[in-house]
Amino acid sequence: MNAIHKPELGAAAKLFLAKAPKMLIDGKWVDAISGETFPVEDPSTEEVITHVPAGNKLDVDRAVEAARRALESGPWGRLSPGDRSKLIWRLGDLLEKHVDEFAEIESLDNGKPVANARRDDVPGAVSMFHYMAGWPQRLSGETLPVSSPGDWHAYTLREPVGVVGQIIPWNFPLGMLAWKVAPALAAGCTIVLKPAEQTPLTALRFGELVQEAGIPDGVVNIVTGYGETAGAALAEHPDVNKVAFTGSTEVGKRIVRAAAGNLKRVSLELGGKSPAIVFPDANLDLAIAGTANAIFYNQGQTCTAASRLFAHRSIYDQVVEGVSVAASKVKIGHGLDPTVNFGPLVSREQHQRVSGFLDSSRSEGAEVVTGGNVIGTRGYFVEPTVLAQTNRDMRVVREEIFGPVVCVQSFDDDDLEAVARFANDTEYGLSASVWTQDLRVAHLMARKIKAGTVCINTHNYADPAWPFGGSKQSGWGREMGKEVMESYTELKSIAARL
Incomplete structure (x- = not known):
């Protein structure tokens, strides 16, 4: 850079x-x-x-x-x-x-x-x-x-x-x-x-x-x-x-x-470690753009950031590729540049924290699909990063990173209870999103997810009239x-x- x-x-x-x-x-x-x-x-x-x-x-x-x-x-x-x-x-x-x-x-x-x-x-x-x-x-x-x-x-x-x-x-x-x-x-x-x-x-x-x-x-x-x-x-x-x-x-x-x-x-x-769950019937153009924005917006420095992305096995490769392409297209630069849509992390401390997570993801066997590096030698820039082949035992999946790093995991079970267990397998419970065109699945999943806020076919929603907060350690x-x-x-x- x-x-x-x-x-x-x-x-x-x-x-x-x-x-x-x-x-x-x-x-x-x-x-x-x-x-x-x-x-x-x-x-x-x-x-x-x-x-x-x-x-x-x-x-x-x-x-x-x-x-x-x-x-x-x-x-x-x-x-x-x-x-x-x-x-x-x-x-x-x-x-x-x-x-x-x-x-x-x-x-x-x-x-x-x-x-x-x-x-x-x-x-x-x-x-x-x-x-x-x-x-x-x-x-x-x-x-x-x-x-x-x-x-x-x-x-x-x-x-x-x-x-x-x-x-x-x-x-x-x-x-x-x-x-x-x-x-x-x-x-x-x-x-x-x-x-x-x-x-x-x-x-x-x-x-x-x-x-x-x-x-x-x-x-x-x-x-x-x-x-x-x-x-x-x-x-x-x-x-x-x-x-x-x-x-x-x-x-x-x-x-x-x-x-x-x-x-x-x-x-x-x-804090949060919010799941985004993409079902096989989802509008993939909407879901890919939405889940990419859900993690890369504000450089991932968002308590509701969808840092755990679950995609059904039948669409997993498409979702990984789509979010990776979205990551590669962001324009990185000084925040005051009106054409930039991805700025630096806030501080040296945060830069070092996210860099440490990127290092640990490699040592624990995650596949870096795109990104994974710091940028330049001046300013606190980190590449938007997509990690595949991740699992519950990895630090990057368990802990809040508060940076532009998403861990993509697949599921192949149509049992909504099993999918909910994936989503709820965290000490946090702030936010989640469900991506599907099936209204039954959308609203049943919204009930089963243990989070203070759940969005359907969107993420990071906020409105002054909409109560916001978390459960568990959120x-x-x-x-x-x-x-x-x-x-x-x-x-x-x-x-x-x-």
Whole structure:
């Protein structure tokens, strides 16, 4: 691969990056108390884009204090549901106004193709804020027809859970911010947000929109820092009522242990090893294009990535060849190039992790049909890779790679129970897809697969109204839809003797 060409940023993105980034705490832009910073890299070139504050426990403490004050004595709690709705909708409008700027910053920071960020990430965040803007006026309790002796007025209320700590990942920085911030605001909570240290920039730019929208000071606080310092401090903080985390299962378990101190609420969206199952009657053009996209989109750095591809023996060779051809046709380059559809991995650490899996796949006897190598000596690029002749005993089949590597396996059993056992043979249970034109097979398989989300003749589906989350070691709780509001509200029961 030749030296990476880095396209020019637009004027708005340049203006934002020209500033020395600071954290947003209590409506003020501040440095870390320690004065320390850390670098943010362009993963396509390994160049340092900027430095951001290295927040730690002291910074988390002052952010939580600001959030508590905004919740209990600021104007936020006195706003009507209608006024809260207007502010959340305004955040969506402001994001929509700055689509190109946010797409460029997201691409530069994460490495993802700017075309994807412009088409998917930013509009998806806009939709999330607009959808959640309707919820403040729909949060309601019930009047209960109790049977106790005497006359009673019994009812329930839904109230905000309180101060929420939100820790978001680096693969979809703006999208995951929207998934967490929008429902928390809708419920009336206040927030301390910690973006991933690899990708803090769109979160900081979003903080400027928070102020422009008129959200009161202290309602949304943004602390940049490392997971082991700022993230850990937020998870264990005694004055945080809930932690919402998206990331690896390993870190999710640490979050649970840290949250035990004050028994704070925890929601977790964790790892996956998602199966895609292609039956012999599937529309192969659709299935091949769809399953290739399901693993190579975002360079495979997607929790729902279809990294285990099962194809019926009668079509196995066609599926392997088709997905391999799709892999060979991706255009690799700097994410800011609008013609590129495959960028780098996010960091050196992730590059080394995926490279290690590629090495182990060869040593364990997998057949590398296409790809299988790192690209170049600068930037964190890895070829999209198709592995055949894989089995359950291989690391690449058991463990989450979080990269553009798919393991293809065949099945020849028409017993749906047997096929489901293949799909469910994992500690994860986040997502799956079924590819068939037989409605009976599609819906029976959807029932048998142990996953929080199942797609039929598509993969990586998302919509603000569609609840998303996992089972087994893929997490607790749900994002999006009406179900997410249960994570950010407490149900209070009231009984009055009349």
